[in-house]
Every structure is written in C-alpha cells, then in structure tokens.
Amino acid sequence: MSPKEFRLMVRKGEYAGPTPGVCGGFVQANLLGIPEEFFPDALDFCRKNPAPCPIIDVSPPGRGGRVRVAEGADLHTDLPGYDVFVEGKHEKRVTDISFLREKNLGFILLGCSFSFEWALLEEGIPVRHIELSRNVPMYRTTIPLVPSGPFRGNMVVSMRPIPASLVAKAVLVTSRYPLAHGAPVHVGYPEGIGISDLSSPDFGDPVPLLEGEIPLFWACGVTPRVVIEESRIPLAVTHRPGHMFVTDLSDEEIRDVNSLLPEG
Amino acid sequence: MSPKEFRLMVRKGEYAGPTPGVCGGFVQANLLGIPEEFFPDALDFCRKNPAPCPIIDVSPPGRGGRVRVAEGADLHTDLPGYDVFVEGKHEKRVTDISFLREKNLGFILLGCSFSFEWALLEEGIPVRHIELSRNVPMYRTTIPLVPSGPFRGNMVVSMRPIPASLVAKAVLVTSRYPLAHGAPVHVGYPEGIGISDLSSPDFGDPVPLLEGEIPLFWACGVTPRVVIEESRIPLAVTHRPGHMFVTDLSDEEIRDVNSLLPEG
Numbered sequence: 001m002s003p004k005e006f007r008l009m010v011r012k013g014e015y016a017g018p019t020p021g022v023c024g025g026f027v028q029a030n031l032l033g034i035p036e037e038f039f040p041d042a043l044d045f046c047r048k049n050p051a052p053c054p055i056i057d058v059s060p061p062g063r064g065g066r067v068r069v070a071e072g073a074d075l076h077t078d079l080p081g082y083d084v085f086v087e088g089k090h091e092k093r094v095t096d097i098s099f100l101r102e103k104n105l106g107f108i109l110l111g112c113s114f115s116f117e118w119a120l121l122e123e124g125i126p127v128r129h130i131e132l133s134r135n136v137p138m139y140r141t142t143i144p145l146v147p148s149g150p151f152r153g154n155m156v157v158s159m160r161p162i163p164a165s166l167v168a169k170a171v172l173v174t175s176r177y178p179l180a181h182g183a184p185v186h187v188g189y190p191e192g193i194g195i196s197d198l199s200s201p202d203f204g205d206p207v208p209l210l211e212g213e214i215p216l217f218w219a220c221g222v223t224p225r226v227v228i229e230e231s232r233i234p235l236a237v238t239h240r241p242g243h244m245f246v247t248d249l250s251d252e253e254i255r256d257v258n259s260l261l262p263e264g
Numbered sequence: 265m266s267p268k269e270f271r272l273m274v275r276k277g278e279y280a281g282p283t284p285g286v287c288g289g290f291v292q293a294n295l296l297g298i299p300e301e302f303f304p305d306a307l308d309f310c311r312k313n314p315a316p317c318p319i320i321d322v323s324p325p326g327r328g329g330r331v332r333v334a335e336g337a338d339l340h341t342d343l344p345g346y347d348v349f350v351e352g353k354h355e356k357r358v359t360d361i362s363f364l365r366e367k368n369l370g371f372i373l374l375g376c377s378f379s380f381e382w383a384l385l386e387e388g389i390p391v392r393h394i395e396l397s398r399n400v401p402m403y404r405t406t407i408p409l410v411p412s413g414p415f416r417g418n419m420v421v422s423m424r425p426i427p428a429s430l431v432a433k434a435v436l437v438t439s440r441y442p443l444a445h446g447a448p449v450h451v452g453y454p455e456g457i458g459i460s461d462l463s464s465p466d467f468g469d470p471v472p473l474l475e476g477e478i479p480l481f482w483a484c485g486v487t488p489r490v491v492i493e494e495s496r497i498p499l500a501v502t503h504r505p506g507h508m509f510v511t512d513l514s515d516e517e518i519r520d521v522n523s524l525l526p527e528g
Contacts, residue, residue, distance in 0.1 A: 168439070171447075172436070184431070186429055188478040189428035189477075192428045193428075214478075
C-alpha cells in the first residue's frame with residue numbers, strides 16, 4: 001500500500017491503529033499542532049533543538065493542514081490518532097481533529113526514530129524492543145533544552161542496548177539520519193543525564209540490558225509532548241504515541257539531509 | 265621545520281628522540297620492514313586487517329626504502345629509532361638500519377593514531393594521556409586477526425576515556441580517519457575483549473577512568489609488533505615505539521581516505 005492510499009484509509013476512519021511497520025521504507029513523522037499566536041515560538045523552539053525536534057515539514061496557520069511531503073494530505077484527518085492538550089494537560093484522545101479547523105492551527109512534522117531503527121537492522125545491529133515487540137523505553141533527563149517563548153523543559157531520550165563491539169557502528173549508522181534524531185546524545189552512563197533506574201522508564205516499556213551491552217541514548221520525539229505540558233499554552237495537539245503521520249518521503253531521501261525546511 | 269628537514273636531521277644522527285608533537289599537522293607512520301620472502305604475506309596481512317594495520321605507503325623489496333609519501337626519504341636512515349627482531353624475538357634497538365641493506369627488505373608504512381588525536385583535540389574532546397603527558401595505555405585482546413602466511417595473532421588496542429556525552433562525537437571524528445585506525449572497535453566493556461584490569465595495560469602507561477567516562481578502544485599500531493613475535497620469521501624491523509616516520513602528507517590529506525595504496 002502506498003502512503004497516499006494508507007492516508008486515505010485513515011481519513012475514512014478505516015484504520016486507527018499504530019503505524020510501526022506500516023508502509024515500510026517511508027518516513028513517518030511526529031505531529032505538533034499549535035495555535036497561530038504561539039506558532040513562531042514553537043517553530044523557533046524546534047529549530048533550536050534539532051536533535052529531539054528535527055523539522056521535516058511545516059504547515060503554517062492558514063494552510064489547512066497541507067504539507068509538501070505528502071500529496072493531497074490533510075493533517076486534521078490523516079493520522080490514526082491525536083492527543084489534544086488544554087493548558088498543558090492532556091484533554092482527550094481522538095482520531096480526527098476537524099473540529100479544531102476554526103482554531104487555525106499551524107503544524108510541524110518532526111522526524112521519528114523509525115527511519116534509523118530500520119537502518120540499524122539493515123546493518124545487522126539488533127534492536128531489542130523490536131525483537132521483544134515492545135515500545136522503546138524512554139526517560140526524562142536533566143539535559144536542558146534551549147527555550148523559546150513558553151516552550152522549555154528537559155530532553156526526553158530513548159534507550160537501545162547495543163553490544164560493545166557494535167556501538168561505534170550504531171553511532172555511525174544513526175548519525176546519517178539527522179532528521180531521525182541522528183547520533184546518540186549520551187552513551188553508557190545513565191546517571192550522567194539523571195536516569196537512576198533503567199528498568200523504570202518514564203514512557204514505553206523496559207527492556208533488559210544484557211552482559212556486554214552498552215545503553216545508548218538518543219534524543220526522543222516524546223520531548224515536545226513534555227514541553228507542551230510545561231508550556232501550559234491554551235491548546236496544542238500531538239500525534240497519539242505510536243500513531244504517526246506517514247509521508248511520501250523514503251527513508252533514503254532523508255539520509256544525511258539536515259533539514260528539509262526552507263530558510264526563514 | 266618541514267618534514268623533509270626533520271628527516272634529514274634524523275638521517276645525520278642529530279635527532280634520535282620520540283616524534284609526538286614533531287612537525288605538527290603532518291602524518292606520522294609506523295614502520296614494518298620484512299624480508300622479500302615474507303613480504304607478500306605481510307602486505308596481504310595488512311590489507312586484511314586494515315583497522316590495526318592501515319596501509320599508507322609501500323616500498324617493495326628492491327626499492328631501497330624509498331616511498332611516494334616522503335620526498336627524498338630513505339626508510340633505512342630517516343626514523344629516529346628502530347627495533348630489530350630475529351625469529352620473533354627483539355634483538356636490538358638502533359637508530360639506523362643501513363647494515364640491513366643487503367637483506368633487501370620491503371617496507372610498509374602504517375597509519376598511527378596521532379592524526380585522530382589531533383582531530384579529537386580540535387573538536388574539544390579531551391585526550392587523557394596527552395593531558396597527563398603519558399603514553400597511551402594499550403592492551404592485548406581476544407579479538408582475532410585474519411591470518412596470512414606466518415602472520416597471525418590477536419589485536420592490540422589503545423584506550424582513551426571519553427565523557428559519556430562526547431562518546432558519539434569521538435566515534436564520528438575518528439571514523440573520518442580510517443588511515444589512523446578509524447572508529448573505535450569496542451566501547452565500554454573491556455571484559456568483552458579479554459581485558460580484565462584497565463589499570464594494568466600491556467604496553468604504555470595507565471590513565472585514570474573518571475566518573476561519567478566511558479573507555480573507548482581503538483585498533484592499535486602495536487599490533488604488528490605482536491604479530492611479528494608470533495610469526496617467528498628470521499628477520500623483521502619496526503619503528504621504535506613513539507619514534508615514527510614523519511611523512512609529507514598533511515593530516516587533512518588522509519581524512520576520509522580509505523587507502524593510499526594502488527590496487528594489486
């Protein structure tokens with residue numbers, strides 16, 4: 001199934017499940033929907049924190065949720081799940097945000113780690129949570145983000161255990177995907193970023209760290225969710241975790257590309 | 265002083281010291297001198313084990329110790345120190361091997377880690393043994409090398425402690441210098457390659473591993489020395505450790521270059 005066909009199926013309400021494994025080889029993206037008033041700050045925040053918030057495309061207020069990276073798509077209807085936040089608090093989970101059209105939201109699509117996980121597997125590097133069919137473990141850290149307007153907070157990271165002999169290869173492979181968070185931000189020392197217990201992630205599922213494996217920490221797409229909570233802005237929307245937007249871009253098209261966003 | 269001027273000074277016997285810091289920015293190389301009979305196997309061995317034995321240039325038997333990467337140089341006289349091995353045992357340490365000209369040795373110049381250490385420092389990554397003015401700690405490992413003829417054995421690695429937040433950067437920076445051993449071969453788990461005690465290196469000096477630092481292990485130019493011992497061939501020559509051959513190549517010239525050696 002092509003990404004376009006998948007998005008139409010989602011729009012018609014025929015699919016509301018998670019997207020890992022859907023349309024293999026095509027880039028999936030996290031969604032951030034922000035009211036006009038706060039949109040410039042949100043965009044500035046993402047630009048200043050490209051590791052957790054790598055910008056793939058932008059649909060400014062007034063554009064009706066259309067984007068360049070997905071032909072004919074509407075971001076109000078083409079994701080299988082949305083989370084709506086009011087004053088920073090999670091308000092509800094829905095499968096369509098057409099009821100928010102009058103709010104004239106702007107949208108930012110952010111890269112997610114699926115692209116680099118596919119690349120790791122292609123290079124023969126095991127990915128534990130995929131082997132175990134679990135969600136990746138994610139942790140709040142003490143790594144500060146560069147603030148912009150009401151948007152501020154600390155980075156959330158995902159963790160993947162890598163055998164010591166494959167750590168350098170895992171760094172090199174993921175560094176080629178800056179739009180999918182790029183190289184790890186921390187290697188081997190969870191205490192250094194405020195993680196006291198690897199077996200108790202703040203989001204996702206725990207995975208075992210085996211003898212001879214090193215925990216690698218990558219900037220994580222859950223970061224904006226935590227930032228929205230901190231910001232307490234009147235309204236914001238994200239994708240439902242695991243329920244991403246499927247773009248027309250292939251994973252190879254974003255390899256080594258630092259940003260698809262035009263300047264200014 | 266230019267590399268050529270330095271080599272002439274060495275040739276005249278006016279300098280017989282170690283070369284770290286000499287002719288900054290120019291590539292220094294390890295030396296391997298092998299009799300004609302075993303030269304093809306030695307070359308094949310280096311080609312098959314490019315991480316510890318990255319070939320920078322070759323002076324086959326009959327070439328009188330001349331190389332392309334150093335104008336006017338003679339490898340019999342232009343290194344400040346040589347070690348001579350007989351039947352795999354260290355026989356003597358000399359400052360000139362002109363007395364071996366009749367043996368018609370072939371020479372292989374191998375990249376050394378000085379190039380990537382310079383690059384690490386340029387990128388703001390601390391290098392502990394340089395800070396402490398010590399030799400880098402080196403360890404015998406259980407990582408097997410690909411054998412060729414009489415040449416076989418396990419890899420020797422060097423260790424540098426890197427802060428957890430800079431590990432990915434250290435991997436990326438050194439990966440750009442494949443002729444200086446490239447990216448680490450192991451990260452964070454010395455036991456996995458047979459190292460039981462980091463404070464007791466097999467060669468060089470111990471350096472402390474501080475809280476929050478991860479030990480990174482790179483393939484090391486001492487490997488051929490250990491392989492010569494194992495091989496027990498009648499005669500072999502290496503540079504005296506720390507007393508390298510200074511080439512005319514700049515560090516930047518070998519960045520991202522996989523091998524300067526022509527095919528065949």
